[in-house]
Structures are given as C-alpha cells and as structure tokens.
Amino acid sequence: MTEHxxxxxxxxxxxxxxxxxxxSPTDATALAxxxxxxxxxxxxxxxxxxxxxxxxxxxxxxxxxxTVLPWPATASPVPALVDxxxxxxxxxIVTGSRLRTNGxxxxxxAAALRMPVVHRVRSFTRHASEWLIDQDAGYxxxxxxxxxxxxxxxxxxxxxxxxxxxxxGARRGRITVSRGRATIADTAASPMLVPARRRPAAxxxxxxxxFVDRVRFVCTEPEGDRSVLHGxxxxxxxxxxxxxxxxxxxxxxxxxx
Amino acid sequence: MTATLRRDPRHxxxxxxxxxxxxxxxxxxxxxxxxxxxxEVPLVQGCVVALLDDGNGKLPASDxxxxxxxxxWADWHxxxxxxxVFGAVNTDIRxxxxxxxxSFDQETAIEDRASAVSTVLAECRSELLFASCDGExxxxxxxxxxxxxxxxxxxxxxxxxxxLRCRTGDPTLETENAPVPVRLVDAAYGRPARAFGGPLRKAxxxxxxxxxxxxxxxxxxxxxxxVPISDSEFVIAxxxxxxxxxxxxRAARALGAATAGSRVVVDAGHLPRERQVGASxxxxxxxxxxxxxISGAIQHLEGIAGCARVISxxxxxxxxxxxxxxxxxxxxxxxxxxxxxxxxxQP
Numbered sequence: 144m145t146e147h148x149x150x151x152x153x154x155x156x157x158x159x160x161x162x163x164x165x166x167s168p169t170d171a172t173a174l175a176x177x178x179x180x181x182x183x184x185x186x187x188x189x190x191x192x193x194x195x196x197x198x199x200x201x202x203x204x205x206x207x208x209x210t211v212l213p214w215p216a217t218a219s220p221v222p223a224l225v226d227x228x229x230x231x232x233x234x235x236i237v238t239g240s241r242l243r244t245n246g247x248x249x250x251x252x253a254a255a256l257r258m259p260v261v262h263r264v265r266s267f268t269r270h271a272s273e274w275l276i277d278q279d280a281g282y283x284x285x286x287x288x289x290x291x292x293x294x295x296x297x298x299x300x301x302x303x304x305x306x307x308x309x310x311x312g313a314r315r316g317r318i319t320v321s322r323g324r325a326t327i328a329d330t331a332a333s334p335m336l337v338p339a340r341r342r343p344a345a346x347x348x349x350x351x352x353x354f355v356d357r358v359r360f361v362c363t364e365p366e367g368d369r370s371v372l373h374g375x376x377x378x379x380x381x382x383x384x385x386x387x388x389x390x391x392x393x394x395x396x397x398x399x400x
Numbered sequence: 401m402t403a404t405l406r407r408d409p410r411h412x413x414x415x416x417x418x419x420x421x422x423x424x425x426x427x428x429x430x431x432x433x434x435x436x437x438x439x440e441v442p443l444v445q446g447c448v449v450a451l452l453d454d455g456n457g458k459l460p461a462s463d464x465x466x467x468x469x470x471x472x473w474a475d476w477h478x479x480x481x482x483x484x485v486f487g488a489v490n491t492d493i494r495x496x497x498x499x500x501x502x503s504f505d506q507e508t509a510i511e512d513r514a515s516a517v518s519t520v521l522a523e524c525r526s527e528l529l530f531a532s533c534d535g536e537x538x539x540x541x542x543x544x545x546x547x548x549x550x551x552x553x554x555x556x557x558x559x560x561x562x563x564l565r566c567r568t569g570d571p572t573l574e575t576e577n578a579p580v581p582v583r584l585v586d587a588a589y590g591r592p593a594r595a596f597g598g599p600l601r602k603a604x605x606x607x608x609x610x611x612x613x614x615x616x617x618x619x620x621x622x623x624x625x626x627v628p629i630s631d632s633e634f635v636i637a638x639x640x641x642x643x644x645x646x647x648x649x650r651a652a653r654a655l656g657a658a659t660a661g662s663r664v665v666v667d668a669g670h671l672p673r674e675r676q677v678g679a680s681x682x683x684x685x686x687x688x689x690x691x692x693x694i695s696g697a698i699q700h701l702e703g704i705a706g707c708a709r710v711i712s713x714x715x716x717x718x719x720x721x722x723x724x725x726x727x728x729x730x731x732x733x734x735x736x737x738x739x740x741x742x743x744x745x746q747p
Contacts, residue, residue, distance in 0.1 A: 157569055245554040245584075246538070250546035259511065259613040262539050275617070282633035282687075283622030288614045334575035339567070342557060342588045354698075371717060371728045380729045381739035384690065384711060387727070391709060393634035393688045394656035395744065397621060 147183040147269065150233035152224060152249070153209065154189065155197040156241050166200040169239025171305035173298040174204050177237045180269055186210065188227055190220030193320045202316025203308030210319050218327045221248060225255040226325035235267070235274055236295045253295040261288060262297040443603045444500060447480045448473055448528045449521055452493070453535040454485070454506065458708075459492040462532035465589035469559060470530040471497030476561050482524060482603060484517055486536075491600060500601040510536065511611040514543035519608040533584045541582050551580040557589055624658040628682075629675060632658035635686045635707075637677055639700075640664045641693020641714060641733050648692070651737040654744045657690065662700050678703040692733040696721025 151174050155164040177185045185206065189198060193211040201209055212223040228236065238249050240262065253260040263279040273289045279301050280286040375383070389396045407413050450470040452463045470481045483489075483498040487506030504516050517540055521529060529544060531537035533555055545552040557574065558565040566575045567586055622633075629635055636657040638648050642665070652659045659675060666676040677684050679699040685706035692713050694700060701724050704710060712725035713736045722728040729736065 159569060162570065245542075245552045247542045247545055247552050250542045251549075254546040254549075259611070260543065261614065262510075276614075277620070280619060281631075283627030283631050285620040285622075287617040287620060289617050290614050292613075294614070334566075334577045336568070336573045337565070337576050339572050339574045340558070343590065369723075369726055369728075371722060371730065373717065373730045375729060375731065377731055377735035377739040378743070380713065380731050380736050381743045383727075383729070384713075384736070384740060385743055387709065387711060388634070388655070388688065391688050393686075395654070397633070397656070 147180070147234040148231065149177045149180065149183045149185045149235045149237060150228055150231055151177050151185060151187045151206075152189075152236065152238035152252070153187055153198070153201055154239070154241070154248075155191065155195060164195065164197045166197055166308070167239050167241040168305065169241050169298050169300055169302075171201065171204055171239070171308070172300075172302050173237045173239045173296075174201060174206055175305045176266060176298060176302065177235075178205055180267070183235075183269070186231060186233075188212065188224065188231075190214040190223045191216060193318060198318060199313040199316070200308045202318070203310065203313035204305060205312060206316060208317045208319055210321050212321055212323060212325075215327070217333050219248075219251075221251045221255065222325040222328050223323055224248075224252055226323040227321065228252070228256060230323070234293050236293065237267070238295070238297055240297050240299050249295050249297050256293075256295075258293050258295050259290065260295045260297065261290075263299040263301070264296050265299065265302045267296055439599055439601050441500065441601045441603055443502070443520065443523050443606070444480050444482060445525055447482045447499075447524050447526055448530065449517070449524065449526050450481055450483045450498065451517055451529060451531040451537040451540060452483055452485050453532055453537045454487045459490045459496060462535060462585075462587045463493070464496050465587050466530050466532050466537070466585045467493060467497040469556060469583065469585040469589050470528075472559055473528065473530075479528075482520070482526075484520055486513060489602075494598075494600040498600070500603050502603045502605050504605055509611070509616065510539065511614060512608070513540045514547065515611055516605075516608040517541075518544050518547065519606045523606050527581050529582045531582070531584055533586055538584050541584060545582045550582050552582040552584065553577055553580045554584040555586045556583045557586045559583075624652075624656060627658065629658050629660050629677070629684055629686075630682050632660075632684065632686055634658065634688045634690075635660050635677070635684055636690045636692065637661055637694060638665050638670070638692050638733075639694030641695075644734050644737075645670055647734060647737050647741075651740055654741050655690075658686075660684065662694050662697075691721055691725065692737065694721050695719040696724055 153170045154167050156167045158165045174187060187201060187206045187209045189209060190212040191214055193213055198209055212227055214220050214223050250260055261276050261278055265277045265279050265285060267274060267276045273291050276288045276296060278286045278288060279299055388394050411419050413419055448470045450466050474481050480499040481497055483493050483501040485501055485503045486508055489501050489503050493501060502520055529541055531541035553564055553566055555567040556564050557567050564577050564579055566577060568575055624632060634657045636652050636655060637660040639662045642648055660677045661671040661675055663676055663678055665671055666673055677700060679702040681703055683703050683706060687708045689704055689707040689710045696719050710725040712721045712728045713731055713733050714721055715730060715732055717730045
C-alpha cells in the first residue's frame with residue numbers, strides 16, 4: 144500500500160558542449176532519490192514537447208511512466224505544472240537544481256502551491272509522519288530539517304551522480320500526454336541572441352601563465368594585522384593556536400559557544 | 401625677439417601657468433572606512449538594494465560585481481545603493497559602491513533571509529534587487545521573485561539604461577533583455593567606474609516575520625577525513641619541516657582538522673595526491689589553515705589564497721609563509737604538535 148505520492152519535476156537542458164537537449168543531471172538524481180523512498184508512489188512530470196527524445200533517458204532510470212504536459216518551449220511552464228500538481232496532490236515535490244532559464248521555476252511552483260522550498264538538498268527520507276530533509280550547510284556539514292506537510296525539495300549536485308540510464312528501461316517506459324486546463328500566462332518572446340563580447344575575468348580569478356602576475360596576485364598585502372611571534376615556548380604556542388580555533392569555532396571547537 | 405612660453409596643449413594648464421595633474425583615483429587609493437566612522441540612519445527611500453554573500457573575511461569578487469552593477473544603475477537613475485549583509489559588514493563595500501548597509505544576524509535561517517530582504521525592499525519602497533549568480537544571495541533573490549511575482553534575470557553581465565545583457569550557456573552568445581526588477585549579476589561584470597569615499601551609513605535593520613514552516617532538527621557535523629579539502633573548514637598542512645608523521649596524524653585527529661600537505665610531502669608519498677595544496681594541487685578555502693613546517697613557495701601560496709586565517713609554525717622567520725601568514729610562530733613544528741596534543745588531553 145503506497146501512502147505517499149512524490150511528484151518529480153523533470154526538465155531538459157542543453158548539453159554544455161554540443162547544445163542538444165539532454166537529461167538534467169540533478170533531475171536524474173532527484174528521480175533516483177525519490178524512488179529510494181520506501182512506500183511512496185513516484186510520478187514524474189515534464190512540461191514541454193511530448194516527442195522530446197531526451198525524456199527517454201529518464202525512463203531508463205526506472206520511472207515506468209512520465210506524464211508530459213504539452214507546452215510551448217518559450218512560455219513559462221509554471222501554470223501547467225501547478226494545475227497538474229493540484230490535481231495530483233503530492234506529499235512531496237522533488238526536482239533538481241540545474242537552471243532551466245533563470246532557475247525560479249521550483250520557487251514559483253512552491254509559491255503558487257503555498258509550500259516551503261528547500262534547496263541544496265543531499266537526501267530526504269520519510270520518518271514517522273514527517274519528511275526528514277538533509278540540506279548541505281557548507282564545509283561538508285548537513286542541516287537536518289523536518290516538514291509535516293508537503294514541501295518542494297531541490298536536489299543539488301552534491302547528492303551524488305544518478306545511476307546510469309538503461310536502454311531497456313528507456314524502451315519499456317511509457318510517455319503519457321496529459322492536457323490540463325492551464326492557460327499560458329505570458330507569451331514572452333524569446334530574448335534576442337547577440338554575439339558575446341570579450342569580458343575580463345573576475346577580479347580574483349587571475350590564472351595567468353605570467354609568473355610576475357601570479358606573484359603580484361599572491362603577494363599583495365591583504366588588509367589586516369599580521370604578527371610574527373618569536374621566543375614563545377611550544378606550550379604557549381599551542382595555547383594561542385587553540386585560542387584561535389576557539390575564536391573561529393573550527394575543529395574540535397566547532398558548534399560550541 | 402622675445403621668447404614665448406609654450407605650453408604643451410596635450411595637458412591642462414591653469415591661468416597661472418601650472419600644469420593640472422589629471423589623475424583618476426584608483427579604487428585602492430581611497431582610505432579605508434573605519435567601523436567607528438559609520439553613522440546610523442533610517443532606511444533611505446527609493447534606493448537600489450544589493451544583496452551580498454558573506455565572504456571569508458574579504459569582499460569576494462561576486463559581491464564587488466553586484467555592487468558595481470547596483471552602483472551603475474543607481475547613478476543613471478539618481479538613486480542610492482543599500483547593501484544587505486548577513487553577518488559582520490566588510491567596510492570595503494563603501495569603496496565598491498555601497499552608500500548604506502543593513503546588517504542582519506549571520507545565524508539567520510535561509511528561509512528567513514528572504515523575509516528579511518523583502519521587508520527591507522518594502523520599507524525602502526524599492527523595486528530593484530541585485531544579487532550574485534551563485535551563492536546564498538541567488539537563492540534568496542529567487543524566493544523574493546517568486547513571492548512577489550517579479551521577473552528575474554540571471555547572469556547579467558552588462559547593463560544599459562534600457563537593456564540588460566546576460567550570458568548564456570553558450571560562451572559565444574549573450575541575450576539582450578528588457579530591464580527586470582531582480583537581477584543576478586555575473587562575477588565578470590567589471591569594476592565600478594570610479595572609487596568612492598566618504599561616510600558609510602548604517603541603516604537600522606527592520607523587524608521581519610519568520611517563515612516558520614520547516615523545523616530545523618539539528619546539524620550533522622562533517623567528518624574531516626571524508627570531506628574533500630577544497631570544502632574543508634579547518635586544514636592542517638605539513639611541509640618539508642615535518643618528519644614525524646605519526647605525530648602529525650595524531651595531532652590532526654586531536655584537532656579535528658583535515659590533513660593536507662605541500663608538493664614535497666605528497667611527492668615523497670606521505671599523503672595522497674588529493675591532499676596536495678597548491679597551484680597544481682587543490683585550492684583550499686578554509687576558515688583556518690594551520691601550516692606546519694611549510695616554507696611557502698609561490699605555488700603553495702596560490703593554493704591558500706582563499707583561506708580566511710592562516711597560522712604558520714616554522715623555525716625560519718624569513719620564509720614566504722611567515723610573511724604571508726596572519727600569525728606566524730617561530731618554533732619547531734614537532735614541539736608544537738606535541739604541545740597541542742597534550743593541551744587537548746588526548747593520546
């Protein structure tokens with residue numbers, strides 16, 4: 144008996160080298176993680192072109208069926224997804240973190256459905272009657288959050304690579320077309336593409352082959368006090384180092400007041 | 401024939417015959433703003449809000465780009481720039497273009513940050529928000545755009561008074577768009593047109609409603625041995641001056657630090673290649689970097705350029721690491737390691 148329904152929002156992204164539309168890697172990880180949750184029915188949905196060949200890759204990850212909502216590529220898919228999700232009634236919505244155009248889609252879907260959003264997620268499980276979501280908190284730490292009601296979870300690339308897509312799964316899976324009643328909110332024309340101009344590199348990323356540039360970049364004095372301490376005994380040095388650690392709250396003093 | 405005084409027409413001259421030196425002040429020439437000089441004022445109406453990420457003690461390039469973009473737009477429309485900072489403010493933001501700042505607590509939960517910045521936007525009656533492309537500011541900006549149904553543009557790399565240029569996945573193409581309220585600025589935006597001096601004003605942080613739907617259960621600490629050193633918070637690095645390796649690993653375990661080493665040590669086989677710090681190794685961005693017996697060749701210093709606090713223990717007081725480190729102790733590394741283990745009370 145499946146008690147929970149998880150909706151996975153899938154998208155296609157242009158390949159970084161050849162520009163063809165392929166599976167988004169974080170969406171694939173999101174689908175794989177959703178299927179690992181025990182006792183949950185996973186439904187994958189995509190708003191776009193039902194004939195898109197990149198969707199077969201998601202079928203190869205074990206999704207038996209993908210629901211495609213026909214939608215033009217230039218319009219924002221938020222109304223179609225919100226309409227379908229309201230009918231589906233999920234207890235969790237999972238998606239990846241790769242930008243589609245400007246990366247606001249999960250946030251807009253969550254705002255329309257009045258659900259909280261958690262980004263940079265490494266894993267999520269069901270525990271008792273709530274969802275346990277582990278969020279990347281920087282420096283390898285994890286922040287554990289709980290949610291009683293439905294939430295939108297954005298899986299980050301730090302959650303690991305998805306398993307490889309299988310050809311047989313891709314052949315066996317079905318793509319179902321579902322036309323909802325959503326209307327296109329704005330027919331925004333595609334932005335004009337212009338040739339790029341040469342831009343200087345960001346101020347702090349000087350990776351020049353010129354040795355003089357590297358020396359200058361590395362040896363410019365940062366602001367702040369520097370001190371060189373002679374004549375201290377090893378015990379005094381140890382005490383000062385531990386004092387610095389305590390002040391910065393790193394190492395064994397991490398998380399202590 | 402009387403000699404006529406000839407003035408070089410390529411330069412500017414006063415009527416008294418003196419040459420006017422026309423030199424634009426460079427960004428680094430402006431005097432640094434001291435924290436005592438900051439005046440507290442109410443929030444300015446009709447300003448541009450720039451959302452900054454917290455750097456590791458220095459103002460990161462992404463924040464400079466955000467402030468440069470905000471400054472440029474504000475200059476065109478006669479507005480001021482208010483920077484929103486979570487944590488301690490870096491006074492370099494004045495040189496980078498901010499007029500005033502609002503600072504919130506660094507421990508503010510991610511979900512509450514959007515509410516805080518949204519309150520600042522409402523109190524300033526501002527409809528312009530600039531943030532960086534990667535980092536926490538981008539997530540906060542997207543939440544605000546979704547909550548208020550504002551349009552958002554990512555990777556803005558150039559602005560004109562009626563157009564914005566954004567980068568795309570294809571490095572040879574950019575897009576031209578109409579101006580939007582929320583702009584995520586690419587780190588390659590460029591430097592501000594001029595340096596800024598004068599007082600930095602601090603605005604009072606308004607109270608904001610908490611988001612409060614998700615509950616934080618706790619934090620799971622990272623195991624220093626499994627986190628890659630590019631993400632480690634506290635790194636202890638050994639150089640050619642360390643010979644007792646059992647002592648080094650015991651000290652690392654006692655301190656709870658990630659082990660790393662210079663090229664010399666990794667080539668000799670004491671540490672794996674993933675733990676090499678330097679130009680051809682990994683760049684470390686730790687909050688604290690403890691260098692034991694490292695002399696500090698240029699290639700190694702390139703790897704620690706992003707570290708916030710560098711502590712060096714080296715018997716040589718004239719080496720490169722001693723001049724680069726924030727605190728240098730002129731002692732033997734092994735004695736200090738033994739003393740650290742003893743102070744922490746572990747075998």
